[in-house]
Amino acid sequence: MNSLTGFTTMARIEVVIDGEHVPAVRGLLLSAGAKGYTAIQGVSGFGHSGAHEGRLLYNDRNSLSMLISVVPMEHAESIVAGIRQLLDDHHGVVLVSETLVSRADYF
C-alpha cells in the first residue's frame, strides 16, 4: 500500500461514542491539531452494552455517533490520549489505523 506513488501515510482515527459526548471528542480533535472531521449521526450496531438502534426521530443527542478524522501520525498519539481519558467513564470505541491520502496538506 505504501508503494502507491504520491500518497502519504497518515493516521485515521474513528471514534464511536454516545451523541452527548460528541462535542467533547470534537473539541479534543480540533485542539490536538486535526483540521477537520466527519460526523455520522445515528450509528447502529451491537456490542458490549447491547444493541444500538440507529437515528432517533426527535433525539439527536442520545444515539451513537461516529467521528472520523485523518491526522498526521504525530498527532494521533495525543488525540488518542485524550479520548482514552474520556472513555474511562463512558462507553465508546476508538480505532486508529494507517491510511493513505493524496493531499497531505489537506489534513
Add this chain to the structure above:
Amino acid sequence: MLLFAHERTERADDGSGIRGGAEVIDILLIVAAVFAPLFAVVTVIAVRPAGLAAGRLVTLGCAVASLATFAIIVVSARRPDGLVGYSDGWPLHLDRASSLLLAAVTTTGVVVGSFSRRSIDLDPRGRRFFALLGALVTGGSLVVVHGSWVALLAGWIGSTWALVALLGHRSELPATKRAQRTIARALMVGDGALVLAIAVVVAIGGADPLTDVATVAASLGSSAVFRIPAADLVAVLLVVAGASRSALVPWHRWLAATLAAPTPVSALVHAGFVSGAGLLLIRFHSLVLNSAVAVYAAFFLAVLTILIAVGAGSARVDVKGKLAWSTVAQMGFMVVQCSVGALSSAVLHIIGHGLYKASMFLGAGDVISAGLRSTRRATPLPVWSAAARATLAIAIATLTLGLGLWVLPPHLSAAGVVLVAVFAWSTVVHGLWGWLSRGALKSSLALLVGLAGALVAVFAYLGGLRFMERFLAPSFGDVPLGDVALGPGVAVTTLVVTIGAVALVVGGVMFAPGSVAQRLRDKISILFARTAHPSVSKVVARRVVRGKSALTGSEHAGSEHAVPEYASPIATEAHGRPDVSRSQIRGDISRATSIIAPTWPLTSFVAVNPLGGLEQLGFDGATKVARQHLRARTHLTLDEYRADHAQALTTADDLAWAIETCFVDVCSTPDIIVGGVDVSAADLIRLDLLHGPEGEEAQEPLTALERAHGTASELGKLIDATVCHSVSQFMTNTSGSGASDTSFHTQWRTDATRVTNLRLHLGAQALRWLDDLGEDPADVIIAALDVVGVNNRDRVSEMRGHLSRVQGWAGLAKWRTDWAHPNESRAMLAPIDIVAARCALEAACMLGRPTASAVLTPGPGEDALIEQRVEAILAALPMRASADERLAIRHVVRLVDSQARNGCWLSAQERRVERELLSRLDSGDSGDSGGSGDSGALTTARAPAAQLAFCIDVRSEGLRRHLEATGQYDTLGFAGFFGVAMSVQRLGWAHAEARCPVLVTPSVKASEKPSGTPDSLADVKRMFARDRVTSGATAVHSAAKYGAGAPFAMTEAAGWFAGPVAAARTLLPSRLTPRKRPATTMLLDGSDHEGLDNEQRVFTAEAVLRTMGLTDGFAPLVVLCGHASPTVNNPHATSLDCGACAGASGGDSARTVASLINDPRVRSGLRERGIDVPDGTHVVAGLHDTGSDHVEILDAHLIPILHRESIAALVTDLEVAGRRQSADRALLLPGRAASVRSRGADWAQVRPEWGLARNTSFIIGPRSTSAGADLEGRAFLHTYDAGADPDGRVLETIMTAPLVVAHWISAQYYFSTVDPDKFGAGDKLLHNIVGDTGVIQGEHGDLRVGLPFQSTHCGDRRHHQPVRLLAVIEAPLERIERIIWDNPILKTLVGGSWIRIAGRSHPNEPWSIRSAKGTWSGEPKATNTIPVLETS
C-alpha cells in the same frame, strides 16, 4: 427658642403665620401625611396580622399619607408663602419644597407597598417586612418635614435602623449579613454627624425639642466651638451626614451593598432614602450656603463621587449594580446642584431621579424580554455617517438648548445655569445620536422628528424647571443667586465643564467602536473593578497589606509545609510530551464536567436534569456524587419527610413497602427480642425513619486550597469572586461584539494579575508566575496542578472541585461548548477555561508560601450517629431494652446507611403517588369535572365537533378535561412543536430561532409572510413603521441613559413620566393587550437550500399525523394548540413557555404545521400514502395562554367561511373550559382567586402561574386511559395507540424524546425543591440580571441555575412534591421492554431509577410495575405488608 419665636412672629405679621381656623385642618393633614404609615405599623405590631394583611395595612397607611400630602400641596399652592402647619406649639410644618418631597416619599411608599404585597405574598417574614417598610417611610417623612429637631433625629436614625433591618429580610444568606454590616457602618457616621450638629445647635442656640433646628442653626451668628465658627462646624457636620447618607466619597460603597435586599426595598432606597444629602442641604440651605468651607467640601466630594461612580458603573455588568452606581453618581450631581445654590433644580432632581430609579428597580426583570426583542430586531443602517450624525446632534442640541435658555432662562446662579446647560445639552446630544444612529426613519423625516423631539424635550425640561422655581420661590426666596459661598462663577463653571468633559471622554470610550476603544474600556474596567466589586474581602486584603497572613487563626492550625517554587509554569517531564498531556487534560475535563449541568441563557431557558452528566451512575450513585462533590442536598430532610408523613403524603403502608423494598437484606434478618417482645428489623427501621437523627455527610475538601485552608476559607471565596467577576465581564462585554474568536482564557491571562483585590495576596513571584502562564489553558492546568501537588490520579476530582465552586458559570460554559448553535453570538467560554483560571489562582496564592493543613471540624462520627439512632429507637419503643438487646438493635441500625433512609422515604412518597394515580386512572372519574370517559378516545365511533391536539405539558391536562366535559370534543396530546423540527423567522426579525426540543437540531425553516391582501400589506407596513419608531425611541433612551453626562438631566425629566407609569403598573395591574399583528401566514420555506419540495412536505406531514396517531376519523375542525405564558417583569419568563419549542411560544409551530396539512398538494400526497384528510376538514392553529387559560385561535383570516360557525362555538366552549380551569388553579395560587387570570400581566407578581410544579407522571396511551380522571394538572399526557404502531416505532420515538425531556423537567423541579440554594435560582426578589445570560443573587456571585424559589415553594411551604417521574404506558409490556433494552438512554434512565415505569398491555388489564432490574409485578395495593408496632 427666642429666635424661633421671632421667626414665627414675623410670619404672623405677614398674615401667613398663625392661621386661626385653618390650623386645625393643617394639623390634621400633617398628622395624616406623616403618621398614617406609623399608625399602620403600630397596628401591625399590636394585632400581628398575617403578612398579606400587614401589607394591606401599611400600603393603606401610605396611601392615606400620600392623599394628605397632595392636599397639603394644594393648600400650600393657594397660600402666598406656601406654609402649612405653622401654629403655636405644633412641632411639624411644611413649606412647598418639603410638601413636594413628602409627596414623593409617601407615594413611593404606596407603590412599593402595593408591589411588595404581591411579591412577598406568603413569606412568613412578611409581617416584619411590612412593619419595617412602614417605619422606613415614616422615617423619611419625618426627615422631610420641618419642625421639631427631635422629629428630625428620630426620622433620620429611625430610617437607618429600618433600612438595616430590612436588609436582613433574608438573614440566612451570608451576603446579607455582610451587607448589613457595611451599610450600618457607613450610615452610622452620618447619624453621628447629624447628632453632633444638632447638639451644637441646641447647646449654642439653646433650642428646645420643638424648635425647628434649621431656623436656629441659621442664626448661630459668630458663636464658636473650640475657636471654630459654630456655623461652619454645623454646616460641615451636615455635609458629612448628608454625604454618608447619599453614598458620597468615602462612603460610596454602601449603596451597592443594598442589592442584598429585596427589589422593593432597593426601589425605596434609591427613590428617597439615599437623597438624604439633598434633603439636609435643602432644609439647612440658609446655613450651608453661607459656609464656604461646607460648600467647597460638598462640592468636591460630589465631583469626586461622580467621577468614581461613573467609572465603577461602567465596570458593572449586572443590571442592579449599574443602577446602584448610577444612583451614586446622581447623588453627586444632586449635591453639586445644592452647593451651587440650584435648590429648585435639586428638588426637581430628587423627585425625578427617585421616580425614575424606583421604576427601573421594580421593572428590572423586564431586561431579558427587552433584550430578546432587541436581538430579534434587525439593525437598520444609520442614515448618515458618524461624523454627520455627531455634527447634526451637536448642532440641533446647541440650537434648541440656546433657544430654550433664551426663552425660558432658569432663575439660578451663574453656576446653576451652567450646570443646567451643560448636562441638558449632553442629554440632547446623546439622545439625538441614538435616534439618528438607529436609522428609524428616512433621513429627512428622521431629522425633522429629531429636531421636533429635541425642541419638545428642551422646552419641557426648562419649563418644568421654571415651574418648579416659581412654585418653590417662597421656600428658597433667601437663596443668593450671584453670591453663593462657592465663590466666583468662573471657577465653578470651569469645574462643571471639567466634569462634563471627563464624562464625555469616558462616555465616548464606552460607546466608541474598535479595538483601541475596547482596550481603553478594559483599562477603565480594571481600574474600577475593585471599587465596583468591593465584596472580595476587604478585611483579608487589609491583613495582607499589613504583612499578615490572610488566614484565620484556626486555618493556621496543623502542620506546615512549603509548596515548592517553580521556575517554569509548564513541567513537561512529569507528563510526557506537552501535546499528549494537553489532550489528557482535555479528556479529564470532559469527565470532570459531568458533575455540572449545562445552563441555558434566560433568553431560551430549558429545563435540564442538574445531575444529567451523572445519569449513568443511577439515581443513588449520582446523588451520592452530588452530595460529595457539589455539597448539595439531594433529598428532603428526615424532618421534612416526617412532616409530609404527618400530613398523609405517605401512609404506614407506603412506608412499610418502601422499607421492605429498600432494605431487602436487612428485613430478612431474624426478629430480635426486646423486653420480651418480638421486634422485626423492619420495625426497627421504621422507628429509625420516624425518630432517628439526621445523618450528615462529612464535607470533604475538594481542591488543594480547601485541603490547606478549609472549605470556608476567605481566600477561596475571594478566588471564587474573582473568577465569577472575570467570567461575567467577559460574557457580557464580549458577547455580540464580533469577538467570539477571543476565548475567555486569552482575556483572563491579560487581566489575571490586575483585576481584583486578589492581587494583594500575591507576591512578586506569584505575579510573575501568572504572567508566564501558557496560552493553552491545558498548560495552565498542568502547571497549576504541579504547584499544588495534585497527581494524575486525583486530577478529575480536583477539577470537579474547581467546577463545583463556580457551578453556574461552569454550567453556562458547558452549554456554550456542548449545546449552543455554531452561530451563537455569545462569547466563547469553555469549562477548561474556568478550571484553568481558578486552578491557577489557587496555585498562585499557594506558590512559595508556607501553607497550613486545615483542621477540619469533624462532624459527629458514624459511630456516634448510630448510637444516637439507637437511642431514638429505644426512646420510641414501649419496652425497656437490656444491654444485649441494645447491641442487637445497634447491629440492625448499622446495616442501614443513614443516607439511605432519605431514599426510603422518597420511595414511600413515590409509592403513594403511584397508587393514587393508577387508582384514578382505573376509576376514570374522581370528581365533578365530568369528562367524556371512554368516549374521549379518538378511536370512538361518534363524530366529534373538533379534535384538539394540545402540548403534552401538564398545564394542558385540566383544560383538556374541562373542554371534553363542555362539548363533543376529542383531545390528544403531542409534543408542542407538533413533530416538525423547525426554526422560525417572523416578520421583522433579523434571524430565525429554533422552535423544537433542544435534543434535536432544526432541519427546516418556516417564515412568516404577509397574507397578500391589500389590508394585510398596509398593516405590515404600519407594523414596521411602529417597530422602527419604537426602536428609535429605545435607542434615544439607551443613549441618554449611558451617554457621558447625559443621565443626570435625563433622569430628572424622565422620572416624571416613568413614575406615573410605574404607579399605574403597580396599582392598576391588568392584562396588557398586545397590539394586533397583521394577517400573515407561516409557511415552511421551499425556495432556498433549506427548503422542502412537495414530496418532503408530504413526508413531514405524514410523520406528524402518524406519530400523533391521527390518521383517520378526522373531525371537521382539527386544532393544533401550542402554548405560551406571556408574563412581564420576569427574567425566567421563557421557563414558562413551551419547552418542546426551545423555551418559546408554541404558536408558530402550530401555525406552520396547520398550514402544511391544509396545503391541497400535501393532502393529495397524503392520500397516496393512505391518510385521507377530507376536504371538509380544516386544520386550525391555536395558542393556549397558560397564565390566563385563554385559547386564542390564530390565523383566523385563513379559516374558510364554512367553518366560521363551528369555530365560534368552539371559542365559546374554550372560554368556558378556560374559566373552569382558572377556578381550579385559583385554589392553588396565593392571593385573590379573581386575579388568577391576570397575574402574568402584573409586574409585581413573582409567581404569575405555577408552571409545571407538582408534575409527577407521564402517561402514554389513548385518551381513554386517562379521560375523565382529574389528574390535577400533574401528568404529562401523550396520546398513543398501540394498535396502530405494530413495530413500536412511534412508542420508541415517544420514549426516547418526549419522555426524556419530561424527565429533565421532573428532575429540575425535584432538585430545585430539595436544595433551592444549590440547584435552584434562589429568591426572585434578590435576582440581579447579568447581561442577557442569567441571574445572580444580590450584588455579586455565581450564576444561579435551576428554578427560582417561588416556582417550587409558596412562602416557606413546599408546593412541588419532589418525586421521580412515573411513566405510565399502555402498550404491550414486551414492546416497552424491548424499547428500553434497545436504547441506551432508556436503559440508563429506567435502570438507574431516574424514571419509574408502570404499564399494561390492554385497557382491561391491571397495571404492572417495572422494577429497575426489569421485572414486572402487580399494581401496588394498599395492604399492610408489615404489622405496625405500637410505639410510645
